[in-house]
Amino acid sequence: MTSSAVSRAGTGLDPQGYIAREGSLGQVQAEFRPVVAAARDRVLAVFGPRLDSAYLYGSVPRGTARPGRSDLDLLIALRAEPTDADRADADAVGAALDEEFGQIDGVGVLLESRRRLLSDLETYDLGWFVACLCTPLLGEDLAEFLPRYRPDSLLARETNGDLALLLPRWRERVAAAAGDDELRRVSRLVSRHLVRTAFTLVMPRWNGWTSDLGEMAEVFARYYPEWGGRIRDAVAVAYEPVADLAVLASYTEEIGPWLAAEYAAVHGTKAARPGA
Known part of the structure; x- marks a missing residue:
């Protein structure tokens, strides 16, 4: 089955x-x-x-x-x-x-x-x-x-509670990108990660799981309507990546920092990994 x-x-x-x-x-x-x-x-x-x-x-x-x-x-x-x-x-x-x-x-x-x-x-x-x-x-x-898993705060923290550590790496990749193809690869990576992180922020409240990026954005928007449009836009970029520095800056300087801070406040930060 x-x-x-x-x-x-x-x-x-x-x-x-x-x-x-x-x-x-x-x-x-x-x-x-x-x-x-x-x-x-x-x-x-x-x-x-x-x-x-x-x-x-x-x-x-x-x-x-x-x-x-x-x-x-x-x-x-x-x-x-x-x-x-x-x-x-x-x-x-x-x-x-x-x-x-x-x-x-x-x-x-x-x-x-x-x-x-x-x-x-x-x-x-x-x-x-x-x-x-x-x-x-x-x-x-x-x-x-392995155990069975519920969509709880522990799972949210340990899957995506490291966004603050990723933001500097993303900025470095954008700065080092050699051409539009690389910028599109970065925009795809970052937009997908932001959508998934936005979803797992609210996953315990929704009490469910989905891997569909569009559904993730809609679930998130129920709880944070003021950011819902931005995450829906990120879904579009996840499927059709762009070589747009302004879009990437909005991810690394606006949406990402807000999401990292809200995530830490709600779920805490991910346990440190050796060499992270």
Whole structure:
């Protein structure tokens, strides 16, 4: 049974009030099935015995991907901590898939160790991500070793309570951007992150989960109508990125600082990570 079949309508929760796992291989649209099959084969061939498990996430396993517009998102968990060579291999897998398949516009590969994904520090961030937002593709499903999750303040804090740390990095990327293509990549990244952070700010009050950016913006606007239009505009940029410095400045100098301060006041700040 898919997550959508067991969730309470409109909330993304199962009958017990836990966040239902989204996506499944059965929801992958026909156009993307050859891409997924190739990804499975290449990840296994490249990482072999180093591989613990691999997952899909994002629009492809949710069945909402747009041919020629959506990217393919992969999480690869290794038995040991990833090395520079492992990261180069992951980049090569992504580049090869992107070049071969016109159905996708880019491949994102997250590379982590089993130990980190199951660590206490990551239980309510990367652990939640695996258990609720990732679809198993290869190997043992690490969700079996993780708790069930409710849309509460702890989850809000540990997923997106680090916005204040991200803002300086975003400003640096904007300043260093070499041309419009890079600015569009940054605008896509930042707008998506802001929409998701705005949603998780109010997630415990709404008492539900969604990965749909448009729905996230509408839920947020119920509680912060004065900022609702700005977050709706960010959804549009998330789908149609822009090379507009004024838009990016509004994210890093207006919306982002306000959202970071409000988030910290409501939920607190995310637990510090080594080397953050």
